[in-house]
Amino acid sequence: MTQASxxxxxxxxxxxxxxxAGLTTRGRSFLAAGVAAMIxxxxxxxxxxxxxxxxxAVLPLVCATVLYRTRYRVAGSRSLSPGRVPAGSEARVHLxxxxxxxxxxxxxxxxxxxxxxxxxxxxxxxDRVEAGGRREVSYRVRSDLRGRYPLGPLQLRxxxxxxxCELTRSFSAYxxxxxxxxxxxxxxxxxxxxxxGYGDGRQRSLALAGEDDIIPRGYRYGDDLRRVHWRLTAxxxxxxxxxxxxxxxxxxxxxxxxxxxxYQGAGPDSAFEWAVSGAxxxxxxxxxxxxxxxxxxxxxxxxxxxxxxxxxxSSQESADAAGMMMDTLAVVDHSDGTGLSRAYEVLRGGNAGxxxxxxxxxxxxQAAVLGKMRRRSGGAVAFxxxxxxxxxxxxxxxxPSDESTDxxxxxxxxxxxxxxxxxxxxxxxxxxxxxxxxxHVASTGTTSGGGV
Numbered sequence: 001m002t003q004a005s006x007x008x009x010x011x012x013x014x015x016x017x018x019x020x021a022g023l024t025t026r027g028r029s030f031l032a033a034g035v036a037a038m039i040x041x042x043x044x045x046x047x048x049x050x051x052x053x054x055x056x057a058v059l060p061l062v063c064a065t066v067l068y069r070t071r072y073r074v075a076g077s078r079s080l081s082p083g084r085v086p087a088g089s090e091a092r093v094h095l096x097x098x099x100x101x102x103x104x105x106x107x108x109x110x111x112x113x114x115x116x117x118x119x120x121x122x123x124x125x126x127d128r129v130e131a132g133g134r135r136e137v138s139y140r141v142r143s144d145l146r147g148r149y150p151l152g153p154l155q156l157r158x159x160x161x162x163x164x165c166e167l168t169r170s171f172s173a174y175x176x177x178x179x180x181x182x183x184x185x186x187x188x189x190x191x192x193x194x195x196x197g198y199g200d201g202r203q204r205s206l207a208l209a210g211e212d213d214i215i216p217r218g219y220r221y222g223d224d225l226r227r228v229h230w231r232l233t234a235x236x237x238x239x240x241x242x243x244x245x246x247x248x249x250x251x252x253x254x255x256x257x258x259x260x261x262x263y264q265g266a267g268p269d270s271a272f273e274w275a276v277s278g279a280x281x282x283x284x285x286x287x288x289x290x291x292x293x294x295x296x297x298x299x300x301x302x303x304x305x306x307x308x309x310x311x312x313x314s315s316q317e318s319a320d321a322a323g324m325m326m327d328t329l330a331v332v333d334h335s336d337g338t339g340l341s342r343a344y345e346v347l348r349g350g351n352a353g354x355x356x357x358x359x360x361x362x363x364x365x366q367a368a369v370l371g372k373m374r375r376r377s378g379g380a381v382a383f384x385x386x387x388x389x390x391x392x393x394x395x396x397x398x399x400p401s402d403e404s405t406d407x408x409x410x411x412x413x414x415x416x417x418x419x420x421x422x423x424x425x426x427x428x429x430x431x432x433x434x435x436x437x438x439x440h441v442a443s444t445g446t447t448s449g450g451g452v
Contacts, residue, residue: 019068251353262360371414
């Protein structure tokens with residue numbers, strides 16, 4: 001939950017011109033009618049009409065002056081529950097107003113500024129807030145599109161009892177609602193090239209965060225006294241803790257193809273949004289199973305703050321790591337790149353472990369680059385989206401394809417487990433299909449896999 005607060009004081013911030021600019025339609029009508037009545041009274045010599053005109057003209061001016069000089073001191077706060085929500089789900093925004101002055105307020109209208117994509121602008125009427133009193137209201141927001149959306153500033157509209165004048169004051173605090181991709185739960189499967197998150201898999205990296213150090217070290221508060229190395233303690237004159245066997249962790253790299261030329265269509269049901277959602281689901285799935293996970297795009301960029309081996313799934317910071325990756329995917333957009341060579345350059349520096357890719361349209365050149373990536377990984381699974389099928393109507397007949405340059409065939413020949421993604425497909429079903437393909441390959445070869 002995020003919070004923001006600000007303090008507002010309706011004090012003099014301009015001249016009387018500010019108050020006059022706040023006259024409502026009713027106030028302007030009264031003022032115009034009063035001036036017209038006084039002119040008519042002067043021309044016709046009617047003193048009674050002059051008194052009526054003065055009353056009509058003075059009333060809105062008095063209301064504007066009193067409202068302008070009324071000094072309300074109120075504090076406003078906003079909280080989001082939750083501050084990070086999947087696309088298509090609702091979040092609730094809680095607003096609280098505190099009257100921190102010694103005088104009760106008059107009629108107040110509270111308005112929060114929200115982007116159009118989140119829904120209509122919420123407005124609330126607060127009749128009267130006593131001195132030291134508090135009012136709480138809430139509203140819901142929902143978006144089918146990923147992104148980071150600012151909420152605020154909170155606006156407070158003051159009005160007089162006759163509705164002659166309105167003055168608007170704004171708080172300065174903002175909040176941000178993060179709409180992350182939809183996440184789909186994935187079933188257990190045994191994919192090529194990696195064992196479970198911990199154990200004796202052949203593509204491993206040492207677990208760093210929260211694990212034992214490689215060499216004996218000084219005693220730290222909370223260490224088990226049974227691990228004290230007494231011989232080294234006597235040598236160095238201070239408590240030393242012995243090194244124990246370190247668990248090793250499997251690596252997994254999730255490659256997301258963001259090339260603009262690889263996808264057609266837009267909107268929450270487009271092929272690109274499916275790929276982003278698939279990458280998010282895979283990242284969380286692998287984190288939960290103890291893998292050291294890394295997110296990589298075709299531009300070669302990854303999540304800010306990510307280590308060389310990715311985020312460790314079993315560390316205490318796994319929830320924060322998942323949040324950082326979801327925040328990155330919430331704002332990821334099409335790139336201007338035309339190939340996957342930058343991602344290959346990143347993978348060429350070290351072993352990617354299990355490589356899971358979500359790809360758009362591929363040509364022969366990009367399929368060859370992916371073949372090189374396969375040699376840098378312990379196992380490789382590709383979900384290939386045919387963007388034409390995603391924008392084509394279901395009744396349309398697909399055009400002929402050249403099997404000699406079929407990207408799926410080329411990927412499979414290079415050692416990938418390649419799955420074609422039809423329109424509206426379920427990632428869980430495709431995940432099982434990838435497992436069946438791997439099982440078929442394993443039954444005819446020597447490749448072994450592990451449960452993920």
